[in-house]
Amino acid sequence: MKYADIIIDISHEKLDKTFQYRISPELEAQVTVGTQVWIPFGNGNRKIRGYVVELSDHPKVDAAKIKEIAGLPKDSVTIETQLIALAAWMKRNYGSTMNQALKTVIPIKRREAAKEKKTLRLRLSEEEARRELTELLARKRHSAAKERLLRELMEKKAIPWDMVTGKLGISSSVIRDMEKSGILAIDFSREYRNPIRGLSVGREHLTLTDEQQAAVDAFCESYDQGKRETFLLAGVTGSGKTAVYMEMIDHVLAAGRQVIVLIPEIALTYQTVMRFYRRFGEQVSILNSRMSPGERFDQYERAKNGDIRIIVGPRSALFSPFPDLGLIVIDEEHEAAYKSETVPKYHARETAIARAKMCQAAVVLGSATPSVESYSRARSGVYHLLTLTRRVASQPLPECEIVDLREELRRGNRSMLSGRLQEEIALRLERGEQTMLFLNRRGMMGFLSCRACGHVIKCPHCDVSLSLHRNGRLRCHYCGYETQSPKVCPSCGSGYIGSFRAGTQKIEEIVKKRYPEARVLRMDTDTTKGKDGHQKILAAFANREADILVGTQMIVKGHDFPDVTLVGILAADLSLNAGDYRSAERTFQLLTQAAGRAGRGEKPGRVLIQTYQPDHYSIVAASHQNYME
The missing domain is CATH 3.40.50.300 (P-loop containing nucleotide triphosphate hydrolases)
Structure with a gap:
């Protein structure tokens, strides 16, 4: 008799252990390590799913008390043995239950119905096929459809069912009749859905440095x-x-x-x-x-x-x-x-x-x-x-320029686009080059900052920015410290203090109004909800169907657009105030990655970093684009 140690599909720490079940002789060949099974559980023998993680020939308790596996789910997916071992490692290292870890290591949750491909194949030899065609033509009332299909099969040997019934216009009854006569066979095969089928293939010629x-x-x-x-x-x-x-x-x-x-x-x-x-x-x-x-x-x-x-x-x-x-x-x-x-x-x-x-x-x-x-x-x-x-x-790194938004405010410019950035965008449009405008909103939790001096309201205990809540109070998400939000800046006394409210949609509107001749694309969570949302926008920009791409962090990671010669980082210091002890490190990483999108082709690039904290070490280091500094 075979026994299975099973992790039940309930994520509770008191049930985070294996339960042994008996495998019936009928299921022995089907139950292996990694198999999902139905099992009776508890006093009421409620039927629940479980995952087999070990097999044994010996019961751990009285064999008479061990329940039997009820069956296998029809849509179940088997977990590979190596992934079960990885799940056990994750349970130990990340404090989860084994059930939670097992569910994580299964990239797909259930078996899907297979797509079936049917192909018609000629069963006759070349000589037999010619003889069959001669006999068919000799009949006074021969089938034109049979003749057409036989000629196609003699030429191609095998034809997809869809082509026969579609392009050739031959009915299934004619096909079945020829199958019964032994002229052709119908082969069935599994057709895998390929999400990237149709892409061009051709080995890139690479000369490594x-x-x-x-x-x-x-x-x-x-x-x-x-x-x-x-x-x-x-x-x-x-x-x-x-x-x-x-x-x-x-x-x-x-x-x-x-x-x-x-x-x-x-x-x-x-x-x-x-x-x-x-x-x-x-x-x-x-x-x-x-x-x-x-x-x-x-x-x-x-x-x-x-x-x-x-x-x-x-x-x-x-x-x-x-x-x-x-x-x-x-x-x-x-x-x-x-x-x-x-x-x-x-x-x-x-x-x-x-x-x-x-x-x-x-x-x-x-x-x-x-x-x-x-x-x-x-x-x-x-x-x-x-x-x-x-x-x-030997492409040079793009030139980086830090723009002080406090100075822009003093000059009366309250737009999200500084005067320098507006000049550079206009120059790119004139040259027929592309621009990326990046709004760094990642991790932003509604902090308060002063547009006049750049001061950010921080927790006196933790030195992270306080988060603004709907009741107007500021709270530290580390230690719980709370205070009322000020009406004026405690550093310079300016009334230009508040939370950052602009989003990518607002930036898109500003750009379209300022440059009506420009073709503008926006890439954020709202514009990429569809299955191919990211792909369509990126392909359009790569194919020069737009002059300016506005977006969040998803536009600045790893993309290679050779015609982009200008990157504008609209509010570089937003992520500095995310209430996270890694905020300076992550700001440096994000700004450096954003800067790296410019000048990747033959033309040199330029990066403008707009900020209220132009002297912050993270922003200065990112402008130098040198990680080793």
Whole structure:
């Protein structure tokens, strides 16, 4: 008799343990580690789902007291053994229940109905087919449809059902009649939904710089020696980190293994996957929440079966069920998006390193602005540090200029566009070049600041900005300190004190009014709600269908638009006041990434950073675009 240790589908700490159930002889062949099952639970034998995490030949208690598995859900998805081990690691490290961890490592929640493909195949030899056609034509009242289909099959050997019934206009009754006569056979096969089918394929000709080649060589040497290290690829914006990733991936694929590429935002998927698809073709697919359940399930199956070898996606793609994972690449590794805000509150970087150790895989972390902890680990030898200090093709970094918004107010300009920025936008429109306007609203929680002097109301105990609530009171979300919001600035006495209210829609209106001849696109959560929302906007901007792109942080991460020569950062200090102890670090990272979008083509770029705190060390450092300072 076989027994299964099962985690029940209830997330409660008192039930966070395995329960043993008996496997009936009828189900023995179907129940394996990772199988989802129906089980009777509790005194009332309520039927609930459970996950098999271990099999045994011996009961842990009196066998007579052990209940039997009731059956298997029809829509269940099997969890890979390595992902069960990863879930156990996440439970220990992030304080979740095992059930919560197991649900996290399943990228898709239920089995979807398969799409079936039907193909008509000629069963006759060439000689038999000619004889059949001769006999058919000899009949006085022969079927023209049969003749047409037979001629097509003689020429092509196999034809899709949809083409026969559609383009050729042949009825299913004629097809069935020819099948009964033994002329043709109908083959059935699983048709996987491919979310990126139809992209152009053609290997990019890449000539690596000396720095890029050195990074690739260091990785390949380590990999070939059987080492499975974690690498930190620290390279300035535009230094060609993606090209380095692709060479590393090529090396791992040549060893017969699979690769996961993590990106922080779904918005990055389109441009990233275009580059990978051009290089690796049908070996590449994507996995993200914008896909339909059927598409996600099919990519899960294709990964398990080895039909695809590279998965690109946000942090949930880390749990792709590759049987022989050899490399995990985490692009823009510093991004906060890699930290889950729901239980288990895992960090994709740490979890990727844990999975890599279980699979004997390498990890490559890439960023122009690595997180403080990653850079510290690289400096201390925990990670292997690789550096790219120059842009490809010797492109210069864009010139950065800090614009003091306090001075703009003194001059009577209350617009979100400074005089300098208005001049630079007009110049780009005149030259036929493109502009990106970035509104840094990430993490903004309604803080109070003075537009006259830049002073921000902070907690006297924690030195983080106080959050403005609807009752007009300011509160610290760290220690709970509260105070009434002032009517005038406590630093300079100005009445220009308040919370920041402008959004991307307002900026878009201002730009359209100021430059009526300009074609303007806006990219934020409102304009990208649809399945292909990000892709359509980015493709339109890449195809020069717009002159100006206005957006939030999703427009400044990893995108490569060669005609963008101006980036305007409208309120650089907003994220400095997010009430977060990492706010200065994250502001530096975000501004440096935004600045890196300018001047990536043949023409030089310029960046204007508008701020009420022009002397803040984070903003000054970002304007220098030098992480090592």
